[in-house]
Amino acid sequence: MLERLARGAPLRDTLTALYEIVEQPLPNAVCSVLLLNAERSSLHHAAAPRLPRAYCEAIDGVLISALTGSCGTAAYDHREVTLRASPKNAHV
DSSP, X not given: OHHHHHTTOOHHXXXXXXXXXXXXXXXXXXXXXXXXXXXXXXXXXXXXXXXOHHHHHHXXXXXXXXXXXXXXXXXXXXXXXXXXXXXXXXXX
16 A cells, blocks of 8 residues: 555555455445545545545535534544444445
8 A cells, every 4th residue: 555655646546445455354344534625624536446426525514613523423423433333234
């Protein structure tokens, strides 16, 4: 991955390749990264190869606040978020 970055590969492509490696042995894992814009006011999809395209498009540009779902709230509060769904709630 470091070599890809050193060669100037786009971040999204590098993250997608990394996620494919991470997700392969974990069939129920779904990795994604959301980035903040330069003003730190909205979320933008960076990479999520197994999430539905409609979700990724819907998240782009969402304004963050204390009430903007788990990811928007975490960004607003300046903290990392990791979501885990139980097998019963795997669709969440």
